[in-house]
């Protein structure tokens with residue numbers, strides 16, 4: 001099975017861990033701008049660009065956090081604020097999450113926020129991860145992930161919170177929860193989310209092996225709903241959004257909420273314990289050592 005998932009991929013192994021395929025190198029940049037015109041409403045913080053088309057009710061939320069859209073505390077905070085604003089905006093009916101960075105949707109949680117920091121930082125970071133999941137998994141508006149690049153771990157989690165997933169058909173891209181490959185364990189709500197998405201048996205294999213799927217394999221197991229040429233990801237997301245919008249909002253919203261509430265309630269009930277667990281786990285010397293070595297490997301991969 002692992003052989004299937006590694007087909008055509010350029011992996012670099014480190015102990016039991018593997019980096020995702022990809023050869024792109026990036027420079028870090030940051031922008032800050034605000035812009036608005038008649039029917040379009042665009043705003044851009046340093047890491048998140050929002051473009052709301054008032055005539056269609058569709059907002060495109062683009063991740064623009066070079067090099068790899070890793071989900072740092074700042075990224076999560078900005079994303080959370082943008083989603084909150086859109087949820088309150090009556091002219092918005094649906095949100096497309098996508099990436100402005102080439103070849104990467106999101107590299108998952110920012111390892112630098114989990115490495116070499118103090119327990120207070122870990123707790124704050126983890127609460128912001130919980131917050132974005134809670135927000136997206138119970139989001140009242142329609143959400144579609146336009147996955148135009150690789151999407152490991154936290155990136156995959158974020159995509160799975162959406163109502164629909166469209167992935168670019170580039171065979172170099174990968175999606176999945178690869179935590180065990182890093183020697184860490186995905187928390188119960190990551191697990192609940194993948195079970196709800198692909199079913200229990202597939203999730204068991206997926207989580208234990210830390211499997212990363214090519215777009216076509218992800219489609220086969222139902223981790224994504226559609227695979228299209230990269231240049232069609234956004235237009236397909238817009239067409240799909242129109243289909244969702246043809247359903248009366250209140251009926252769709254209530255159905256979504258009824259299906260997802262038990263999963264959301266489980267994290268709400270154990271949120272503090274989950275945070276304590278994360279802080280104690282991530283602070284362990286052995287885990288810090290593994291993360292440090294993984295970071296070094298990521299950096300050494302440079303040509």
Ligand SMILES: CCCCCCC/C=C/C(=O)SCCNC(=O)CCNC(=O)[C@H](O)C(C)(C)COP(=O)(O)OP(=O)(O)OC[C@H]1O[C@@H](n2cnc3c(N)ncnc32)[C@H](O)[C@@H]1OP(=O)(O)O
Nearest residue numbers: 019020022024070107108109110111153154278281298299
């Ligand atoms: C109870 C306890 C529970 C604990 C649960 C914790 C759950 C964890 C969830 C996670 O999301 S952990 C993160 C998992 N992510 C990964 O394993 C992805 C690792 N990255 C890659 O495989 C590759 O970077 C890529 C995404 C395929 C992109 O490859 P590309 O060749 O395009 O870029 P690189 O040269 O590899 O990277 C550029 C630059 O970015 C840094 N970087 C990459 N990923 C991360 C990351 N997740 N966090 C922080 N930084 C990252 C990489 O080190 C390079 O840095 P520089 O050398 O440019 O400084």
